[in-house]
Amino acid sequence: KNQVEQSPQSLIILEGKNCTLQCNYTVSPFSNLRWYKQDTGRGPVSLTIMTFSENTKSNGRYTATLDADTKQSSLHITASQLSDSASYICVVRASGGYQKVTFGTGTKLQVIP
Amino acid sequence: GAGVSQSPSNKVTEKGKDVELRCDPISGHTALYWYRQSLGQGLEFLIYFQGNSAPDKSGLPSDRFSAERTGGSVSTLTIQRTQQEDSAVYLCASSLAQVNQPQHFGDGTRLSIL
Numbered sequence: 001k002n003q004v005e006q007s008p009q010s011l012i013i014l015e016g017k018n019c020t021l022q023c024n025y026t027v028s029p030f031s032n033l034r035w036y037k038q039d040t041g042r043g044p045v046s047l048t049i050m051t052f053s054e055n056t057k058s059n060g061r062y063t064a065t066l067d068a069d070t071k072q073s074s075l076h077i078t079a080s081q082l083s084d085s086a087s088y089i090c091v092v093r094a095s096g097g098y099q100k101v102t103f104g105t106g107t108k109l110q111v112i113p
Numbered sequence: 114g115a116g117v118s119q120s121p122s123n124k125v126t127e128k129g130k131d132v133e134l135r136c137d138p139i140s141g142h143t144a145l146y147w148y149r150q151s152l153g154q155g156l157e158f159l160i161y162f163q164g165n166s167a168p169d170k171s172g173l174p175s176d177r178f179s180a181e182r183t184g185g186s187v188s189t190l191t192i193q194r195t196q197q198e199d200s201a202v203y204l205c206a207s208s209l210a211q212v213n214q215p216q217h218f219g220d221g222t223r224l225s226i227l
Contacts, residue, residue, distance in 0.1 A: 032213055043117070043204055043218025044156075051213065089155070093212070100169070101216075103148075105155035 002027040004092050004104035012110045017080055021107045023073040023090030031095035035064055035075050038087045038106070047075070047088075080111045115139065119205050119219035127227050128197060134190040134222045138207030146216060147180055147190050148204045156204065162188065163210065192224075200226045 004025045013019050025033070032051045036044035048059045050066040050073060057064050061084075063076045077084055090104040118137040126132055138145050147159040158172040162182045173179070177195075182188040192199055202223050206216035 034215060041220065043206070043220045044216075045218070046215035049213060049215065095212075100158065100161065103156040103158075105153075 002092070002094060002102045004090055004102045006088075006090050006104040006107050008107060009105070010108040010110070012112060013080055015080060015082055015111050015113050018076065018078050019080060019109065021075045021077075021088050021090075021109070023075070023092075023104055025071050025073070025090070025092045025102070025104075027071075027092040027094050027102050029095045030068060030071075031093040033064075033066060033073050034091045034093070034101075035062070035073075036089040036091060038089055040086070044089055077109075082111050082113065085109060085111045117205055117207055117217050117219035119203075119222050121222055122220065123223045123225075125225045125227065126195060129194055131191065131193045132195055132224065134192075134203050134205075134224070136188045136190070136205030136207075136219060138186065138188070138205070139217055140186075141209070142207035142217070143185065143210045144208045144216075145182055145188050146206045146208075147188070148206065149174075149201045150204055150221070151201045159190070159203075195224075195226045197226045200224055 007022045034049045035047045038044040048064045061078045066073045087106040089106040093101045120135045143164045145162040148156040160180045161169040177193045180190045202221040204221040206218045208214045208216045
C-alpha cells in the first residue's frame with residue numbers, strides 16, 4: 001500500500017531560526033515528490049517538485065532534498081518568518097498513466113516572534 | 114480570477130439534507146480532483162476527472178456521494194442524506210494533464226452538518 005509519513009506532526013520555532021521537516025514514503029514505482037504549503041483556511045500551494053534524478057532543489061528560503069534509495073525527502077526552511085506558519089504537506093506520485101497521488105498528513109509549523 | 118474557485122466557501126446544513134458543492138477549475142486544465150480534509154487529517158482522495166475519460170470514483174466513501182463534470186469544466190460534488198461524519202473541508206484541484214504539473218487547489222468548502 002502506498003503511504004507517505006511526515007514528521008514531526010507539529011513544530012514551534014522562533015522567528016529567524018531554521019527548521020527541517022521530514023517525509024518518508026513507500027510509493028512505488030516512484031514518479032515525483034512535491035511539497036505543498038497550506039495556510040490556515042486556504043488550499044495547498046505547490047512549493048517544489050522533486051523527480052527521481054534530483055537530489056536538491058531550492059525555492060527562495062525553502063530547500064527540498066530527495067534520497068530515492070531510502071525513499072526520504074526533507075524540506076529545510078532557512079531564516080523562518082512569521083508567514084511561514086502553515087501546514088507543509090508531502091505528496092508523492094506513482095508513475096504510470098494515472099494521475100493519482102498519495103498525501104502525507106502534514107507538519108503544522110508555527111513560527112513565533 | 115485565474116485560480117480554482119469553489120462555492121460556497123461555507124455551508125451549514127441539517128443532517129439528512131442534500132448538499133451541492135461547486136468547483137470552477139482553471140481554464141484549460143483537463144484534470145480535476147475532489148478531496149476531503151477532516152480536522153487534523155491529510156487529504157482524502159474522492160474522485161478524479163481527466164478529459165472525456167470515465168472518472169475514477171474509487172475514493173467516494175459511499176453511494177451518497179456523487180460528482181459530475183459538465184463540458185469538461187465546472188464540477189459539482191453532491192452529498193445526499195448528509196451525516197455528521199460528512200463534516201469536513203472539501204477541496205477541489207485542477208491541473209494540466211502532464212505528469213509533472215502541480216495541482217492547483219481552491220480554498221475549499223467548509224461543510225458543517227448539524
